[in-house]
Amino acid sequence: MVVAPPESPVPADPPSSPASPLLELTDVAKAFGAVVALRSGSLALHRGSIHALIGENGAGKSTLVKIIAGLYQRDSGGFTLDGDEVDFASTAQSKAAGIAVIYQEPTLFPDLSVVENIFMGRQPTTRTGGIDRRAMREEAVAIFDRLGVRIDPDRVTDGLSIADQQIIEIAKAISLDARVLIMDEPTAALSGVEVERLFAVARSLRDEGRALMFISHRFDEVFALCDTVTVMRDGAYVATTPISETTVDALVRQMVGRDVTDLFPKLEAQIGDVVLEVEGLSRRGVFRDITFQLRAGEIVGLAGLVGAGRSEVARAVFGVDRYDSGSVRLSGRALPKGDVRAATARGVALVPEDRRKQGLVLDQSVTRNTALAIRSRLSRWGLLWESRETAASREWASRLEVKTSALDTEVGTLSGGNQQKVVLGKWLATHPSVLIVDEPTRGIDVGTKSEVHRLLSQLAQEGLAILMISSELPEVLGMADRVLVMREGRITGEFSRAEATPENVMTAATAEAAA
Known part of the structure; x- marks a missing residue:
C-alpha cells in the first residue's frame, strides 16, 4: 500500500496570502x-x-x-x-x-x-x-x-x-x-x-x-x-x-489516473548460491573492512546516510575506483582489481547514482545508449551493424516501457524516469549475474518507481543477484531480502527482512562505528 502522509512534522500555518497571485x-x-x-x-x-x-x-x-x-x-x-x-x-x-x-x-x-x-x-x-x-x-x-x-x-x-x-x-x-x-x-x-x-x-x-x-x-x-x-x-x-x-x-x-496500491511489489524469489563475495575491502579514508555476500535471487539493500561510503564501495566492487586491500570474488573466482571490462565480461553491472553524468551520453539516441555496453557483441568483422543495435535497443525499450516517440530520440530530452529506464536497459542487455543499482528511483515519479521496483523484483525472481543502494528507507525496507547498513565507511548493521525496521536501520546508520 502507499504510505500515508506522516502525522508530523505538520507545516506551520502560512501567512495569509493576498487574493492575487505573485x-x-x-x-x-x-x-x-x-x-x-x-x-x-x-x-x-x-x-x-x-x-x-x-x-x-x-x-x-x-x-x-x-x-x-x-x-x-x-x-x-x-x-x-x-x-x-x-x-x-x-x-x-x-x-x-x-x-x-x-x-x-x-x-x-x-x-x-x-x-x-x-x-x-x-x-x-x-x-x-x-x-x-x-x-x-x-x-x-x-x-x-x-x-x-x-x-x-x-x-x-x-x-x-x-x-x-x-x-x-x-x-x-x-x-x-x-x-x-x-x-x-x-x-x-x-x-x-x-x-x-x-x-x-x-x-x-x-x-x-x-x-x-x-x-x-x-x-x-x-x-x-x-x-x-x-x-x-x-x-x-x-x-x-x-x-x-x-x-x-x-x-x-x-x-x-489510477490506484497504485503496491509501491513495493516484492515477489517471492528462491535464494540460490553465493554469486558475489566481498571480503575485507578497504580504501584509506573512504571505507574499511567491507565484507558481505550476495546470493542469486536475492536483493540486498545497502542503507546509510549520505556520505557513509555506499557508492564508493559499489564503484570499487565494479572496478571504477581503486581499493587498497581486500578481495572481490564472483562465483568463486577472483575479480581483477580496478578492471571494469573484466567485471562487465564476468557478469557484473552497475547502474550509477548520477545517470546523466555517469550513465548516459545525453546527446546520443536511446538506441545508441542502450547498446553501449554490448557494442562488441553486436559488431561483425569490426563493423557495428545498425540493425543489430536497433533490435537490441527495441527489445529493452519495449520491456522497460520507455516512453519516447522514436528510438533515435536524444536521450537527454527524455524525462528522468525514462532516462533511468535506458540506463537499466543498457546494463540488463549485458545479461549480468550481479546488478548493482545506486539510487534506482532517485528523482522519478511514483508510477515509474512502482515499475522499477516491479522490474527489480522480477529480475530477482529470475535469479539475478541485486545490490540496491538507496537513501529512501521505505524503498530499502520494501524491496530488500536483507539490509546492510553503513556509517562512516564501515558496515555497522546487518538485518534480515523481518528484522529490518526503521528504528533498527536508523540506529545502525547513526550509531558509532564498531572499533
Missing part, C-alpha cells in the same frame, strides 16, 4: 514540432506560501518550469508576474525579474571554485573595477552558515558529491534574493539533517513573503513542507488543493 500561468501550451509537451498548464504562486507541483515524469512539470525560467517561450495561454503579462525570452530576463530556479541536476562549472560558481556572471566589484573576491567569499560563508553546512568556498567544485553540488545550487539561488524560488527535486541527494536545514530555510523565506514552488516525488516532504499542491498529468493541469485537505492516496490517483 506568479500565475493559465492554460499554457508548448509543443516541439509534433510533440506536445504541455497541453494546458495552470499554476498560481502566492506570496508567503510554499506550493508543491507534482506529477509523473512526462506530466509537463519541467516544461512549465522552463517557461517560467525563460528557457522556453509559451505557444499560448497566459503568464503574469505581479499582475503584469510577461514572456521571458531568456534566463537572464527571468532572473532579473526576481525568479530563481534550482534544477534537479546541478549545473556547475567543475573547474571553478564554489564561490565563483555562486556568483558567476554577477561578481561584486571593488572601487577600482576589479572583482571583489573578499565580498564574494564573505557572502558565500554567510549563506552556508544560514544553511547549516560546511563547504570550503575556495575549493574547486569538481569531485564534490551530488549533495554538496545541490547545496551550492541552493546557495546560488538564495544569493539572488529572489522573490520567486522554484526548487526542482532539491532534496534528492540530501541526508535527513540536510533536508531539515533546507526546509528551515525554505520556511524562513516563505515567512519573509516570498513565493516558493517545490517539486518532489517524496510525499512525506510535500506534506511536511508545503501549504498547497497542484497536480499535473499528461501535460495538463488536474487540480490544486490545500495540503490539509488531501491525502497521498488522493494525490496518487490524480497523478496517474
Whole structure:
C-alpha cells in the first residue's frame, strides 16, 4: 500500500496570502514540432506560501518550469508576474525579474571554485573595477552558515558529491534574493539533517513573503513542507488543493489516473548460491573492512546516510575506483582489481547514482545508449551493424516501457524516469549475474518507481543477484531480502527482512562505528 502522509512534522500555518497571485500561468501550451509537451498548464504562486507541483515524469512539470525560467517561450495561454503579462525570452530576463530556479541536476562549472560558481556572471566589484573576491567569499560563508553546512568556498567544485553540488545550487539561488524560488527535486541527494536545514530555510523565506514552488516525488516532504499542491498529468493541469485537505492516496490517483496500491511489489524469489563475495575491502579514508555476500535471487539493500561510503564501495566492487586491500570474488573466482571490462565480461553491472553524468551520453539516441555496453557483441568483422543495435535497443525499450516517440530520440530530452529506464536497459542487455543499482528511483515519479521496483523484483525472481543502494528507507525496507547498513565507511548493521525496521536501520546508520 502507499504510505500515508506522516502525522508530523505538520507545516506551520502560512501567512495569509493576498487574493492575487505573485506568479500565475493559465492554460499554457508548448509543443516541439509534433510533440506536445504541455497541453494546458495552470499554476498560481502566492506570496508567503510554499506550493508543491507534482506529477509523473512526462506530466509537463519541467516544461512549465522552463517557461517560467525563460528557457522556453509559451505557444499560448497566459503568464503574469505581479499582475503584469510577461514572456521571458531568456534566463537572464527571468532572473532579473526576481525568479530563481534550482534544477534537479546541478549545473556547475567543475573547474571553478564554489564561490565563483555562486556568483558567476554577477561578481561584486571593488572601487577600482576589479572583482571583489573578499565580498564574494564573505557572502558565500554567510549563506552556508544560514544553511547549516560546511563547504570550503575556495575549493574547486569538481569531485564534490551530488549533495554538496545541490547545496551550492541552493546557495546560488538564495544569493539572488529572489522573490520567486522554484526548487526542482532539491532534496534528492540530501541526508535527513540536510533536508531539515533546507526546509528551515525554505520556511524562513516563505515567512519573509516570498513565493516558493517545490517539486518532489517524496510525499512525506510535500506534506511536511508545503501549504498547497497542484497536480499535473499528461501535460495538463488536474487540480490544486490545500495540503490539509488531501491525502497521498488522493494525490496518487490524480497523478496517474489510477490506484497504485503496491509501491513495493516484492515477489517471492528462491535464494540460490553465493554469486558475489566481498571480503575485507578497504580504501584509506573512504571505507574499511567491507565484507558481505550476495546470493542469486536475492536483493540486498545497502542503507546509510549520505556520505557513509555506499557508492564508493559499489564503484570499487565494479572496478571504477581503486581499493587498497581486500578481495572481490564472483562465483568463486577472483575479480581483477580496478578492471571494469573484466567485471562487465564476468557478469557484473552497475547502474550509477548520477545517470546523466555517469550513465548516459545525453546527446546520443536511446538506441545508441542502450547498446553501449554490448557494442562488441553486436559488431561483425569490426563493423557495428545498425540493425543489430536497433533490435537490441527495441527489445529493452519495449520491456522497460520507455516512453519516447522514436528510438533515435536524444536521450537527454527524455524525462528522468525514462532516462533511468535506458540506463537499466543498457546494463540488463549485458545479461549480468550481479546488478548493482545506486539510487534506482532517485528523482522519478511514483508510477515509474512502482515499475522499477516491479522490474527489480522480477529480475530477482529470475535469479539475478541485486545490490540496491538507496537513501529512501521505505524503498530499502520494501524491496530488500536483507539490509546492510553503513556509517562512516564501515558496515555497522546487518538485518534480515523481518528484522529490518526503521528504528533498527536508523540506529545502525547513526550509531558509532564498531572499533
